[in-house]
Amino acid sequence: MVAQEYTVDLNKPLVFQVGHLGEAYEQWVHQPIISREGPRFFQSDFWEFLTRTVWWAVPVIWLPVVCWFISLSVRMGHTAPEIALMVITGIFVWTLMEYCLHRFLFHIKTKSYWGNTIHYLLHGCHHKHPMDRLRLVFPPAAAAILCIPFWNLLKLAATPSTTPALFGGGLLGYVMYDCTHYYLHHGHPSSDAPKNLKKYHMNHHFRVQNMGFGITSAFWDRVFGTFPPKDGKKM
Template sequence: MLGQVGKLGPKYNEWVTSPVDRQLRLFRSDFLEYLTITPWYVVPMIWIPVITYLAVIGTKKYIHITKDASPFIPVALSISEGILLWTLIEYSLHRWVFHIEPSGKSKLMIYFHFAIHGLHHKVPFDSRRLVFPPFPAAVIAFSIFKLTSFFFADCTHLLVIAGGLLGYVIYDMIHFYLHHGAPQESSYLYHLKRYHNQHHFAHHNNGFGISSVFWDNIFGTALHLRKLAIGIKW
C-alpha cells in the first residue's frame, strides 16, 4: 500500500480521511511488514523496565547530589513534571507532525504522512497498528532526552525522562483501549473514547489530545461533545 498512495496526488487527503474497517498491508516484503506491526503488550514490556531503571538511577543521583535523605516528594514532583511534559509532546506531535496535510504535488510528503499517521486514519481498527513501534519511539525518546537536558537540573533530569516515558506508555495503552475497549458510561475513558471517535470520524482537524484534552482546551482545538439522551454501548 505504501508504494501506491503517492499516485493519489490531490485526492490523497480525502481518501485517507475516509476510514475502512479492515487490516492494511504496507509492504510486499514479509520482513519489512513485520517491522511495522506492534502488538499492544510490546510497549509496556519494553518501556517499563527502562522507566524503572531511570527512576531508580535518577533517585540515587538526586540523593547523591542534594544529600536529601527523604526524596519522595521531589522525586514524585519530577516524575509528574515528565508526565505533564509528555502530554504536551503528545498533543504537539499529533497536531503539528502527524496531521500535516501533504500537498498533492509532493509524493514524498504523501508517503511520509501515510507512514507516520495516515494509515491509522485509514484503518483505525487495525489492532496491529495502534501503538508506536519501538524503534521510532526510541528515536523520539532519545531526542527528547537530549533536548530536556538543557532545561532540567542534572539531579532531576533522569526522573523527568522517566515520567515522560511513563506518560508515553499510559498514552499508548489508552489509545489502544479507546479503539478496542468498552468503557463504562460516565467514566473518564468513556468521555475520551467519544472524543477520539469524533476526531477520527467527524473532526480530523480538532481534538488532538488522546490521553487528556487539557492542551486542546489551552490551544483552542477542543471538541465539544453534545449530551446524549441514551448512553453509547460500545
C-alpha cells in the first residue's frame, strides 16, 4: 500500500497510524475535526494517561517553581526593582521562544514514519483536534524537558545571581502562554483585546496555518513578517 492511499481509522489509537500517511500527513493533520472529546492515542492506559493534562495543572505545578527560582535571586541580594526587571526580561525572552518553537519546531514539515509520529505527538494532534480539552497544555514532563535547554541558555548569558530570576520570569511566561492558549480555545472573552487575540489564533487554526505563530501576542509575527494578511489567504 502506498502512503497516499493509507486511511487513518479514527476509532483506533492514532499515534502509530499517522506515520503511515507519508507525504499525505501534512494535508491530513491540517483538516481539523471539531470535537471536545479527544481521540485515543495509545492502546496502553498508562501511556494514554500521560498524554492528558487538565489546564489548571500548569499553574498549580509551575507557579511554586517560579516563586522558588525568583527567591534564589532575592536571597543573593537583588533589590525588588532589579528582580522585577529580571522577571519581565525573562517573560520577554519566553515570548520569543514561544514564537520560535511554534514556527520552526511545531510546524516543521515531515513525511517519514517517525517524523510524522513525533510531530503528531508534539503539535499535530492539536491542529487535528483543536478543541480537545485535555491536550491543549503541555504535559508537565514535556515542559520539564524544555526547561533544561532554557536554563542552560540563560546560564551562558547571565550571571549566577540573575539566572534564577530570569528563569523564573521565563517560566512565568510559559504559564501565561499555556493558560492563555487554553482560554483562546475554550474561553468566551467579552472585551476587545482577548476577543481579537482569540480571533487571531482561530485564524491560525482554520484559515492561515502557515502564519500567525504568536499565542500571547502578535508582536513577533509583526517583527518577522508572519502576520497573516487581512484577506486570510495562505502565503
